Amino acid sequence: MMWRGDEIPASDRPIALLVNILSGGGAQRRVASLANRFAELGRTVELVSYEADGPMRAILSPAVRVAPIEAGGLAAYCEQARPAVxxxxxxxxxxxxxxxxRDTSVPLVLRASRHPYRKLPRWNLPKRLAEPFKLRRTARLYAQADAIVALSDDGADALRRLLGRRPARIETIPNPVVDRIRAAPRGPCANMPLVLGVGRLTAQKDFTTLLRAFALVRADRPARLHLLGEGPERRRLRALATRLGIARDVEMPGEVRDVADRLLHADLLVSSSLWEGMQAVPIEALAAGCPVVATDCPGGARETLQDGRLGPLVPVRDPAAMARAMIATLDAPPDPALLAEGAARFTAEGKAELYLALFDALAGARAGSPAIPAGAMSASPPAPLSSQG
Known part of the structure; x- marks a missing residue:
């Protein structure tokens, strides 16, 4: 089918970025950063959303147009706007x-913000039984894209395993998480160190393990834990803190907007997730010079912490191992300059250009021009296939 936009040069057609809502969450902030940079580089950018308004508008450049659509209206938008991608x-x-x-023949990129493989709890038998079927559906979905952008090498490798022999163009482009590096020399750890856990209060984040680990740390020394986020696990986590006898030392202020500033004053960030895509908060912690302990879960934690060079990696659902790593890091925090060096890979510089090179290659291939080979624009060479998942 001949697409009506083919007669218009790709450089004159908008780049369409699709999100579901205009919230101020982490994923939306990363998309806004990319959209603004695309516009700075002279491209026409339209942010397509099922919401007409929301906090995300406040962080968008005036040069980025928001295009609200109704449910089921995306194909009509593509027919009318004729986006280059x-x-x-x-x-x-x-x-x-x-x-x-599929309906409009517009070149399609899927940004794989979640790792395809999850570490589901053993007690959640219904989800564990359904997971193979979910993975097959996910593979069929990704196989229909012209290109897939993974946020980490581990995520890219997992997608290759998932897709098997299905042809797929997969590029690794790290998230543009950090606006600036703010790490500075720090004094000795406070007498009452502050530990942060950040994210939605859901089973995936496994704050249950963090609370149990913190109880072990609290038995060793005075400490405070702030869980920053909101979600369905709030009541259960609060009850667990009470049962563990640490309720007075645990604060749960809900969702906050100043996470980056809080990391400047925290003594430790702990990521206790069961799986991730490429979690932004540990990267923000590195940029702030805040030490990090993370679970070695499917996703980007091992890549972010450079195989443990920048911070300890502990098994998932192991409170004792997590507590030992927390105590060791509080006793001997890493050099903030080393952490800042690790965060530099995730600055916005160069990331938008990688996306634009991919978009131009896809548009050129659709128009009959030679395409850039898959992997030629990745920010880092592919890693060996992971055994995770």
Missing amino acids: LMSCVTDTHRAAVAAA
Whole structure:
């Protein structure tokens, strides 16, 4: 089918970035950063959303146009706007993007913000039984994209394993998480050190393990734990803190907007997740000079912490190992300059250009021009296949 936009040069057509909502969450902030940089580089950018308004608007450049659509209206938008490329930026919009691209022949990029393999709890038998079927559906979905952007080498390797022999162009482009490096020399750890856990209060983040680990740390020394985030696990986590006898030392202020500033004053960040895509908060912690302990879960933690060079990696669901790593890091925190060096890979510089090179290659291939080979634009060489998942 001949697409109506083919007669218009790709450089004159907008780049369409699809999100589900205009919230101020981490994923939306990363998309806004990319959109603003695309506009700075002279590209026409449209942020397509099922919401007309939201906090994300406040961080968008005036040069980025917001295009609200109704449910089921994405194909109509593509027919009318004739974008040079459509990128689905969050997992929740991938299915709609695949359908719209199929109907309109617009080049499609799926941004794999979540790791395809999850470490589900053994007690959650229904989800464990359903997981193979979910993975097959996910593989069929990603196989229909012209290109997939993974946020980490581990995520890219997992996608290659998931897709098997299905042809797929997979590029690794790290998240543009850090606006600036703010790490500075720190004094000795406070008498009452502050530990942060950040994220939605859901089973995936496994704050249960963090609370149990913190109880072990608290038995060793005075300390405070702040869980920054909101979600369905709040009541259960608060009850667990009470049962563990640490409720007075645990604060749960809900979702906050100043996470980066809080990291400047924290003594330790702990990421207790069961799985991730490429979690932004540990990277923000490195940029702030805040030490990090993280679970060695499927996703980007091992890559972010450079195989443990920048901070300890501990097994998932192991409170004792986590507590030992927390105590060791509080006793001997790493040099903030080393952490800042690790965060530098995740600055915005160069990331938008990698995306634009991919978009231009896809548009050129659709128009009959030679395409850049897959992997030629990745920010880092592919890593060996991971055994995780």
